[in-house]
Amino acid sequence: MTDEILSLNYQVNGSDLQSAGVASSDVKKVLRKLGVSPEIIRKVAISMYEAEINMVIHANGGTIDVSISPEQIKVVLADNGPGIANIDLAMKEGYSTAPQTIREMGFGAGMGLPNIKKYADIMNITSELGKGTTVEIIVNIPQ
Amino acid sequence: MKIKEVKELLNAEILNGIDQLEEEVYSACGSDLMSDVLAFVKHQGLLLTGLNNLQVVRTADMMDIRAIVFVRGKKPDEEIINLAKRKDMIVMTTEEPLYSACGKLYSAGLKK
Known part of the structure; x- marks a missing residue:
């Protein structure tokens, strides 16, 4: 492991779905500037964007901490929302508790x-x- | 397929990227559901959708989609177009519904 770690922190506003995705878009831009391969950027961008959207839909926003090292990109999204009653069920494709407005x-x-x-x-x-x-x-990040 | 051919086939109006008509797209997808675009779309250059909000551009950005066609005469507002400009994304609108817009492009050789 190397000690070269870049940290990024974001506050996600939970009141407006329109603005969701700003943090993910910024991280994508940073990774591109760092010269990370498009395939890795895509994996980070899509997974982080999904989680950021979830945070706005279900939890009224939260915080995102991103740490980028030459070996890996770690994204931690934490919210103070209602929590998930059954994670196994939430992991099932097609299961959703999102309201009609979100759909x-x-x-x-x-x-x-x-x-x-x-x-x-x-x-x-x-x-x-x-x-x-x-x-x-x-x-x-494959070495 | 060149963007200008997409424009002609769909009789579309270019709302951003008029200087990029010579750009090529090699594949396309049509969906009103951004959840599905994020889950199932692979390397697509063009997104056709009837959904008209900022998240269309953000989703396209995450998926490295180069151009968006708003179907059924949907006209994105200034905020959406400005975001597309910042992302250097081509945006156009057509009166065609999603089904026939996809059909026309597919028949003309733009496969999945």
Whole structure:
């Protein structure tokens, strides 16, 4: 491991779905500037964007901490939302608790968490009812 | 297929990227559901959609999609077009519905 780690921190505003994705877009830009390969950028961008959207839809926003090292990109999204009652169920494709207004905006198809899992090399999710949810996404950079 | 051919086939109006008509796209997808675009779309150059909000551009940005065609006469507002400009994304609008817009491009050789 090297000690060269770049950290980025974001506050995600939960009141407006229109603005969701700003942090993911910024991270994508930074990774591109750092010369990270497009395939790795794509994995990070899609998984982080899904998680950021989830944070706005379900948890009224939260914080995102990104750490970038030459070996891996780690994204930790933490919210103080209602928590997930049944993580196994939430991981099922097609299962969604998103309201109709969110579906009208093109989301809430129950693909978010499964899609994060698909693109991340490691995904950890911890949740406590009434306290919040933390999603950790790790994408490895092949050496 | 060149962007100018897409424009002609769909009788579309270019809202951003008029200087990029010679750009090539090699594949396309059509969906109103951004969740599905994020989950199923692979390396597509063109997104056709009837959904009209900022998240269309953000989703396209995440997926490295080069151009968006808004179907059914949907006209994105200034905020959406400005975001597309910042992302250097081509945006156009057509009166065609999603089904026939996709059909025309597919028949003309723009496969999945």
